[in-house]
Amino acid sequence: MISFSGVEKRYSATDSALDGISFDIFPGEFVFLVGHSGSGKSTAMKLLIKELEPTAGEIRVAGRDLQKIPRPRVPYYRRNLGVIFQDYKLLPNRTVYENVAYALQVTGGGRREIRDKVPDILRLTGLSTKLHNYPDQLSGGEQQRVAIARAFVNHPPLLIADEPTGNLDPETSIGIMQLLYRINQTGTTVLVATHDVSMVDKMRRRVIELSEGRIVRDEQSAAYAAAESTREFAIRMRSAQG
Amino acid sequence: MKPVFFLREALRALKRNAIPSFAAMATVLVTVLVLGVFIPVVQATTGAANEVRGKVIADVYLKTDAQQKDVDRVERVLKSEPMIKSVEFISKDAAYKTERERNPKAYELLGSNPLPDTFRITPGNPDDIAKIKDALAPEAAGGGRTVIDPAIDEVRNREEDTNKILAVTGVVKITMALLAGLLGVASMLLIANTIRLSLYARRREVEVMKLVGATDWFIRWPFVLEGVIVGLVGGVLAIALLAVVKIAVVDPLAADFALIAAPDTIDFPLLIGLLLVAAVAVSSLGSGLSLRKFLRV
Structure with a gap:
């Protein structure tokens, strides 16, 4: 699904944010990208959404070489990608419903499609009662749920999240992780960048750890949790917390 | 479906950003108002200057013993000179008649006609008079x-x-042209700046739209339409004010005083048409182009 080979990113001649990293993520995986601030997580995420260009190396997503996507085609590439940010990045002038609908309007979705899909996805994310609220009337956790609904309404094959729980308390974070897990269960590949190590430990999924732009850990075969239902997942997460 | 969607988006943005939108509209209004007053003033001034310049002429006196064939030949020579716009022939008899009317006693004393045949020439461009x-x-x-x-x-x-005439009118014309140019540039900068400010406040929104996968034009169209609406509303209001002033103040004045040889000024319908097109064009292009910077995500 995602393949980095020898990817390097330098912001200036002397300091490199990514120093030749290589890894592969396979369809349907749930992967954490961890590391301290400045380890290169966010740079890797920005390279994935083509907000930045690598200095060297090759990035492939769903078989496509990102370098070969011309600038005018970037929006079409991004539509195959659900993206979630630490600061939610919702449109402040639009209601919850309109924020999610915008992702469909961008792709040329008609009114009927919007009427069909938006309420569904908002129900899935537990926001049915907040349809006509504006983002500043919602809690952080609710705003992040709107962002996830927006990212997933097109059912992209890949969802990437940059510090999705960075601004949230532990209990709310579990709720968000549960939601991401549920999305992963539908077959969507999920990549989450985070510095929340305790969360990662509890999840027991594949972990790629970055430090100073290099991969220092990639536990493909480590203590992997068996496939479990969302409910089992939530129970385990909560019990581990206590 | 798409144009309707973009128009709805533009109207939503106007409503939700009422204060910056109002500022942009007021800027357009004031600018169009100033231009609407200034353009006829410039035209009237240059018209007056040109009228004065039209008085620049030269006289070609023929010898008193010139025959009709000499007169014809000189006329041909004068008419073949490209810098000369028109040639007026004043025969010695005609000149004598007008001069005698002006000063009967002196001419009675003279008895015979001492005046020569004359060609009065008007140059195409008054500045060429010395060259002619x-x-x-x-x-x-x-x-x-x-x-x-x-x-x-x-x-x-x-x-x-x-x-003297050439020097003074030249300065007047250059000054007016400079002022008009400056005013034009100032208007564009003012409108562009106001638009940039209102866009700057919304740059995060544009960034989010890009990250969700919106193409540049999908984001840009509502902004361009917003510019069209702002330009249209500001322009129409300004033109309404101009019309009121014209009907209430300028027209009665012109009728009562028959302004000194009223020089040709632009027709009012043409003037307001130009102003409206300019307001809409500057405002919509300004929105569309200023957005470019924020679209680079």
Whole structure:
């Protein structure tokens, strides 16, 4: 699904944010990208959404070489990608419903499609009662749920999240992780960048750890949790917390 | 479906950003108002200057013994000179008649007609008057002038008057052109700046739209339409004010005083048409182009 080979990113001649990293993520995986601030997580995420260009190396997503996507085609590439940010990045002038609908309007979705899909996805994310609220009337956790609904309404094959729980308390974070897990269960590949190590430990999924732009850990075969239902997942997460 | 969607988006943005939208509209209004007053003023001034310049002429006096064939020949020579716009022939009899009317006693005393046949020439461009004079009566080495046709006695322009008229009207015209240019540039900058400010407040929104996968034009169209609406509303309001002033103040004045040889100014419908098109164009192009910077995500 995602393949980095020898990817390097330098912001200036002397300091490199990514120093030749290589890894592969396979369809349907749930992967954490961890590391301290400045380890290169966010740079890797920005390279994935083509907000930045690598200095060297090759990035492939769903078989496509990102370098070969011309600038005018970037929006079409991004539509195959659900993206979630630490600061939610919702449109402040639009209601919850309109924020999610915008992702469909961008792709040329008609009114009927919007009427069909938006309420569904908002129900899935537990926001049915907040349809006509504006983002500043919602809690952080609710705003992040709107962002996830927006990212997933097109059912992209890949969802990437940059510090999705960075601004949230532990209990709310579990709720968000549960939601991401549920999305992963539908077959969507999920990549989450985070510095929340305790969360990662509890999840027991594949972990790629970055430090100073290099991969220092990639536990493909480590203590992997068996496939479990969302409910089992939530129970385990909560019990581990206590 | 798409144009309707973009229009709805534009209207939503206007409503939700009421204060910056109002500022942009007020800027357009004031600018159009100032331009609407200034353009006719510039035209009237240059018109007046041109009228004064039209008075720049030269007289070609023929020798008193010139025959009809000499007159015809000189006329042909004058008419073939491209810098000359028109040639008016004043025969010695006609000149005598007008002069005698003006000063009957003196001419009665004279008895015979001492006046020569004269061609009064008007240059195509008043600045060429000296060149025309040089062409008809080139300066000789000794300092005097030799004429190009033996029948011509002398070529004369009222040098002092001419030079003064040319200098003064030239300065007036250049000043007006400079002012008009400055005002035009100032208007564009003012409108562009106001638009940039209102866009700057929304740059995060544009960034989010890009990250969700919106193409540049999908984001840009509502902004361009917003610019069209702002330009249209500001322009129409300004033109309404202009019309009120024209009907209430300028028209009665023009009728009562028949303004000094009222020079041609632009037609009011043409003026408001131009202003409206300019307001809409600057405002929509300004929105569309200013957005470019924020679209680079």
